[in-house]
Amino acid sequence: MGSKGSERKASKGTVQIKVSNDRLQLVFSFGGKRHYLSTGFTDTKANRKLAEMKARQIELDILCDNFDPTLGKYKPQSLQIIPTPPITPVEEIVxxxxxxxxxxxxxxxxxxxxxxxxxxxxxxxxxxxxxxxxxxxxxxxxxxxxxxxxxxxxxxxxxxxxxxxxxxxxxxxxxxxxxxxxxxxxxxxxxxxxxEETDINPFSVEERDRIIQAFKDSRYYNHYAPFIEFLFMTGCRPSEAVALQWKHITNDFSTIRFEQAVVISESGLTCKKGLKTQKKRIFPANNRLAALLKSIKPDAVSGEAKVFPSPEGTWIDAHNLSTRGWKGVIEKLDGIEYRKLYQTRHTFITMALKNGMDVKDVAKLVGNSPEIIYRHYAGQSRELFVPEF
Incomplete structure (x- = not known):
């Protein structure tokens, strides 16, 4: 950072803080141009700290190729392109x-x-x-x-x-x-x-199978049929299924290793290590799930290849799929109330409990705590009745 009154020429990407007309000014070079940006701040200790924060932001944006050449990003509220309106010299900027x-x-x-x-x-x-x-x-x-x-x-x-x-x-x-x-x-x-309450409204077995078949029959969204079936068969989070690569599945298709997720970042979809509540978990595939994975695995595929790529070969945008393909397919199915894509997870958990699986085992399979399963699912997974006494 330049100090008060410094006239040393700043190197590319370096932002100096100078005083001009009794106001703190940011001076830097970018794209072959010299920029002079007045903060409107008088030179006080507090105002200089604010100017230093803005200088660091500009330097970081230049370094990361996120610089705004219009300078609009660097002038919210307190920053104005010079000249600035006259301010009483002793006035402190709010x-x-x-x-x-x-x-x-x-x-x-x-x-x-x-x-x-x-x-x-x-x-x-x-x-x-x-x-x-x-x-x-x-x-x-x-x-x-x-x-x-x-x-x-x-x-x-x-x-x-x-x-x-x-x-x-x-x-x-x-x-x-x-x-x-x-x-x-x-x-x-x-x-x-x-x-906000957990919105648990699972599909029935019949509804689940109709949805899977509807994706297989869809002219526009049949590419996603294996992905949808996988969600129903594992109860994993959509972000976890999107991030699966063939290296995460054993050669005999008996075991799946969830250890990463594709999430939305400031720069778009990105794959991050670790899951929402744990570093990784192992999921044993039943015969139906193993057959599904075997049917979609290409010959001589790389371990780094995506199990469920988008039609363009990139990560699937689960949010986009949910608001377009998922919604469009379900709304055409008579007798099935529309529910969000995440209900595939709730459906798996509810069905697992109804079929006699232990709460702790279900929690381990889907990456939840037994307490969460008890609180949100166990009471809904069975019909209550009063015996004769």
């Missing part, structure tokens, strides 16, 4: 929630899964940038009131919890003096009816 969330995300990035970044953190980013009517920390109460008025209690509570965590980090980083969102989330009471 930190923007936009800037703090960007910096907090970069700080947390290395410890977060790609799917958490792409889904949870991106959702907060969109809420801040495109929905909140105000975005500065001095308007924290107004932000809370807007969330309560426009989100469910559960969603508002989650967002305020994230805002508070972000500001706690900013306080520890000496970027702000206090956390204006402290304890706001705890004030929101979520009723039992508002909490």
């Amino acid at each position: 930190p923007s929630l936009v800037d703090l969330w960007d910096s907090y995300t970069e700080y947390k990035r290395s410890g977060l899964s790609p799917s958490t970044l792409a889904k949870d953190y991106k959702k907060i980013y969109r809420c801040i940038n495109f929905h909140l009517p105000v975005k500065t920390l001095d308007k924290a109460v107004a932000i809370r009131d807007w969330l309560i008025a426009n989100k469910t209690p559960s969603s508002a509570k989650k967002i305020l919890t994230q805002f508070s965590a972000c500001c706690n980090w900013a306080v520890k980083s000496q970027l702000i003096k206090d956390n204006p969102f402290k304890d706001m989330a705890s004030d929101i009471k979520v009723s039992k009816g508002d909490k």
